[in-house]
Amino acid sequence: MTIRSATANDFSLLADIISSANKDVAQQFNITFENNPKHPSFYTSEWVEKDLQRGEQYFIYESDFRPIACVAYEKPSAELAYLNRLSVSPAHRKRGVGEALVQYIFQLAKHEKIKTISIGIIGEHVELHRWYQKLGFKDTERKQFAHLPFSVQLMTYQLDF
Numbered sequence: 001m002t003i004r005s006a007t008a009n010d011f012s013l014l015a016d017i018i019s020s021a022n023k024d025v026a027q028q029f030n031i032t033f034e035n036n037p038k039h040p041s042f043y044t045s046e047w048v049e050k051d052l053q054r055g056e057q058y059f060i061y062e063s064d065f066r067p068i069a070c071v072a073y074e075k076p077s078a079e080l081a082y083l084n085r086l087s088v089s090p091a092h093r094k095r096g097v098g099e100a101l102v103q104y105i106f107q108l109a110k111h112e113k114i115k116t117i118s119i120g121i122i123g124e125h126v127e128l129h130r131w132y133q134k135l136g137f138k139d140t141e142r143k144q145f146a147h148l149p150f151s152v153q154l155m156t157y158q159l160d161f
Contacts, residue, residue, distance in 0.1 A: 003104050006058035006070070011045035014058055017070045018043040021087035029122055035149045040085055056084065061101055068092045071101040073108065079115040081105075102135055109159055116156050123151030 006014055018040050025031070026041035033042055051072060052058070061069040069092065072084035083105050088098045109117055121128050123142050137155040144151045 001100065002062045002065075003059050003101065004062065006052075006060050008049075008052070010058070010060065011048045011052075013067055014048045014060070014070055015043045015045040017060075017067060017089065018048075018085050018087045021069070021089055024090060025122070025125070029124065029150055031149060036147075040087065043085075059101065059104060061088075061097055063092065063097075069097045069101060071105060073105055075112070075114065078113070081109050081112075081114045081117050083117050083119050098131075099135065106157070106159065115159055117159065118154065118156050120152045120154050123153040125153075129153060129155075 019042060022039065022041040022043070026039055031039050031041065048058070051074075054074075056072050056074040058070055058072050060067045061071075069086075069088040071086045072082075074082040074084060076082065083102065086098055086101060088101075105117065118140075119132065119137060121132065123129075132155055135157070137157045139153060140156050141154045142151050143154065
């Protein structure tokens, strides 16, 4: 197992990991391009490129030298970071891969003196919500956006120094 920083050469790879890992979620919650064109199941290499230009960092999890998962990390301020697009290939789920990537982000954030990590998930995704709670994330706010076919559950993790 290796976790490495993504580079410009990984745009297409990241888009493939993100979109393929989120197709089942789109199906589960009836998400289509028409009702949510920005859903990760439709991710493209152009979107990844824009993320990196904006300062977001991506990390790729490799098993036996094969990329099977990724996560994005963004710092909008000196004390806050976003954990975005945690995506694990369906064939490799429930094996600790997602947790390893979250723990990697926790360590990176601690090193950078970040106090809070924030995430947003589909509010109705009960299994994912419980999973993040087990990792120590706490609910902050649940929002409904007119342009989304689901609610968004915001959660945070407070880092200790």
